[in-house]
Amino acid sequence: MQNIADALGITKVSVSKALNHQTGISDSLRKKILETAAQMGYVGPKALSNQKAYTFGFIVTKRFFLETDRFYNIIYYHLNKKCIGLGHKLVLIVLNEAEERGNIPLATLCKDTLDGIFFVGQINDKYIDSVMAANRVPMVALDFYRDHMEVDYVLADNYSLGYQAAMKMIESGHKKIGFVGNIFATSSIADRFFGYLKALAVNNLPIREDFFLVNNNASTGEYYVDIFLPEEMPTGFVCHCEMAAYYLKMTLEKYSLTIPDDVSVVAFDNTDIGHTAMLDLTTFDIGRHEMANTALEVILRRMGGDQSPLGKHYVHSILVERTSVKVISESGNKK
Numbered sequence: 001m002q003n004i005a006d007a008l009g010i011t012k013v014s015v016s017k018a019l020n021h022q023t024g025i026s027d028s029l030r031k032k033i034l035e036t037a038a039q040m041g042y043v044g045p046k047a048l049s050n051q052k053a054y055t056f057g058f059i060v061t062k063r064f065f066l067e068t069d070r071f072y073n074i075i076y077y078h079l080n081k082k083c084i085g086l087g088h089k090l091v092l093i094v095l096n097e098a099e100e101r102g103n104i105p106l107a108t109l110c111k112d113t114l115d116g117i118f119f120v121g122q123i124n125d126k127y128i129d130s131v132m133a134a135n136r137v138p139m140v141a142l143d144f145y146r147d148h149m150e151v152d153y154v155l156a157d158n159y160s161l162g163y164q165a166a167m168k169m170i171e172s173g174h175k176k177i178g179f180v181g182n183i184f185a186t187s188s189i190a191d192r193f194f195g196y197l198k199a200l201a202v203n204n205l206p207i208r209e210d211f212f213l214v215n216n217n218a219s220t221g222e223y224y225v226d227i228f229l230p231e232e233m234p235t236g237f238v239c240h241c242e243m244a245a246y247y248l249k250m251t252l253e254k255y256s257l258t259i260p261d262d263v264s265v266v267a268f269d270n271t272d273i274g275h276t277a278m279l280d281l282t283t284f285d286i287g288r289h290e291m292a293n294t295a296l297e298v299i300l301r302r303m304g305g306d307q308s309p310l311g312k313h314y315v316h317s318i319l320v321e322r323t324s325v326k327v328i329s330e331s332g333n334k335k
Helices: 002-008 011-021 027-039 071-085 105-112 125-134 158-171 187-202 242-254 288-303
Strands: 055-062 091-093 115-121 139-142 150-155 177-178 236-239 264-270 282-286 312-314 318-321
Touching: 002 011, 002 288, 011 027, 011 187, 027 288, 055 071, 071 091, 071 115, 071 288, 091 125, 115 288, 125 139, 125 312, 150 158, 158 177, 158 236, 158 264, 158 282, 158 318, 177 187, 236 242, 242 264
Parallel strands: 055 091, 055 115, 115 139, 139 150, 150 312, 177 236, 236 264, 264 282
Antiparallel strands: 282 318
16 A cells, blocks of 8 residues: 555555545545556456446557567567456457558557557558557557657667677677667667667777678568678677577578577577577567556556656666677687
8 A cells, every 4th residue: 555655645544545445535536546556456357346448459560479489479468468457458450561551551440449559569650650640549659669659658778788788799708799680670679789889889899781680571570591691700699689599590500600609699588489409598588577567557547647748668678698608718719
């Protein structure tokens, strides 16, 4: 009760009255207390039986939800579970390439049926614009952002993470470091790339265009093994995600190169594919559970009339060290 009281700036007595259905507080304050208690995980749907049940849309593209690792699937799982616990409904809308390009706009599919919308992973700008024009409801973007888009954002600090990933390589003695990822595909990849560039620049290390690789199709999500490697290989790569690292591994094997003996790798997301006998990746764990919880808390506050400025809400990320980075000594030998 004290945590709820602190969050709302009220007394614990008021919280107790609301939770125990006692008189002495206004209906509006009682509603706010119950909603806050639910958002913080202290009460279930029965306590909110007099509150409206909302229907939210979870809009994600096929290339992110079905063609890659399970990063966004896990976010959906946690968000859906939280919604069910609070008596709300989460509708999964997976867009194929034609739908995303606007051939079947959301306004046709579910206009006036959604109380709030989650955009997930990066979606075509024109599609988002059409949805926003047709649906005047609270919206939250997860794991991406776009300039001048009037929504709340929940994401990782990818610029900082890109910097940290490159610094992990540098601190391990690497001086020739490449990057795997298409910076035009998502804001997350671009931010990780520019963070990586900063680490190289402040350490006076070479920034070489031939060390920048792309091994996937940004439109379809398909990954490739048959890509060209630079004639002079880096000693390590920062990969924009673990699926990119997995396909890089298969490419390296075609040239009889292995991770980490010949090439070190740092990636992001900490999905199942990164922790196997074949690919024991040093990676950054992005708080998917926290991302889901924060997104729901933000949208419920907007449903409750929160008029505070729209903004970015960052989730925590931690480095998970495994075996994909080798330490290089001053003499150039790997340990």
